[in-house]
Amino acid sequence: MINRTKLCSTVVAVSALLAATTNLDAQKAFNSSDHYLAQPLIKNIYTADPSAHVFKGKIYIYPSHDVEAGVKENDNGDHFDMRDYHxxxxxxxxxxxxxxxxxxxxxxxxxxxxxxxxxxxAYKNGTYYLYFPVKDKQDVFKIGVATSKSPTGPFKAQPKPIEGSFSIDPAVFTDTDGNSYMYFGGIWGGQLQRWSNGKYDENGSKTDLGKADEPALTAKVAKMSKNMLEFDGPVRDVQIVDKEGKPLLTKDHNRRFFEGGWMHKYKGKYYFSYSTGDTHLLAYAIGDNPFGPFTYEGIFMNPVEGWTTHHSIVEFKGKWYIFYHDTQLSGKTHLRNIKVAELKHNADGTISMVETYKK
Known part of the structure; x- marks a missing residue:
């Protein structure tokens, strides 16, 4: 029998050690902006979680807008009290x-x-769609959608969240055949672990800890309807497996899904990338169709300065780029700034490591 208390203590201790090491390394780099691979794209506001898209030959970035809310940091993420989008x-x-x-x-x-x-x-049929997670008046995360005729808005929100949606981090991928899919979910503050039985459990666990040898919680995927306002079919698990076809386990914090899923397609293959959360890595898995299963391939970005890692990947003018964030401007976990760097696929289809600090 697993000793949950001991397991939790061990994971927390390891996470604290990793965070301390990361913060120490980050502090060394913080003294000189020359040590960073890239510089913040803007400095007038704090931004994070950049979702980048190419619409009509131009890049548009849809980030979170961090503010100082004066809330004490906790595992629920209450200190990330963002209120609008730029x-x-x-x-x-x-x-x-x-x-x-x-x-x-x-x-x-x-x-x-x-x-x-x-x-x-996303963009389809002359309309731009902005997908957003927000807690409803019962403090449960749902995913909504707003529309505009301009990629920069203003956007008008639909009167209700998307039926069947929950948790956080929507990422909408439109395939070459015109079909669109939403990937979503995040554990801990993202509440995904409270939906393990298909319904929200307000008294459910605050984390994914305690079930170390069971298959890990994973992201969700649903096909979008033609009007892009609702799901067309059931919500499915994004199955991530190892090279032997076995699901990743909860205890595998260096590989299991935590939050921040993204999909891109390269040479006919589907790349599902995501954050490992408390181990602060970006990982990816490759599949043959948008629903998976996806075979775990590896890590392609090491920890950045700050706690969270959330990204997007986009092709622009013949090159691939990764948009990501760190805390170079503030040094505070909840006040982040977005950046961009080139991303390269190797000849065998794997992704080259993105080193966020210069050596």
Whole structure:
């Protein structure tokens, strides 16, 4: 029988050690901006969780907007009390970044309570769609959608969240055949562990700890309807397996899914990438169709300065780029800044390691 208390203590201790080591290394780099691979794209506000898309030959970035809410840091993520979205754009990399101002605010969403977390966007049939996670008035994360005729908004939110949606971190991928899929979910503060039985359990676990040798909780995926406002079919598990076809286990914190899923397609293969959360890595798995299963391939970004790691991957003018965040500007976990760096696929289809600090 697993000693849950001992397991939790061990994982917390290991996570603390990793965080301390990461913070020590980060502090060394913090003294000189030259040590960072890339510099913040904007400095007038704090931004995080950048979802980048190419619409009509231009890059549009849909990030979270961090603010100082004065809330003590905790595992529920209450200190990430974001309240609106600013949309950014770029015509080249590197290049000027334009902040188009507030595109959607929590006060403009009739069913919303608090915490407007990491969004994503899509374009279809002349309309732009902004997908957002926000806690409803019962403090349960649901995913909503807002629409606009402009990629920069303003966006108007639908009167209800997407039926069947829950948790956080929507990422919408449109395949070459025109079909679109939403990947979503995040454990701990993202509440995914409270949906393990298909319904929200308000008294459920705050973490995924305690079930070390069971298959890990994983992201969800659903096909989008043609109108992009609802799911067309059931919500499925994103199955991530090892080279032997076995599911990753909860105790495997260096490989299991935590949050921040993203999908990109390269040479006919589907790459599902994600954050490992408390071990602060970006990992990826490869599959043959949007629903998976996806075979774990490896890590492609080591820990950045700060606690969270959340990214997007996009092709632009013949090159691939990764958008990510760290805390170079503030040195505080909840006040982040977004960056961009080139991402390279190797000849065998694997992704080259992205080193966020210069050696």
């Amino acid at each position: 949309i950014l754009s770029m015509s080249s990399i590197p290049g000027k970044v334009t902040d188009h101002g507030v595109a959607l605010s929590v006060k403009d969403i009739s069913w919303a309570g608090r915490q407007l977390w990491a969004p994503d966007a």
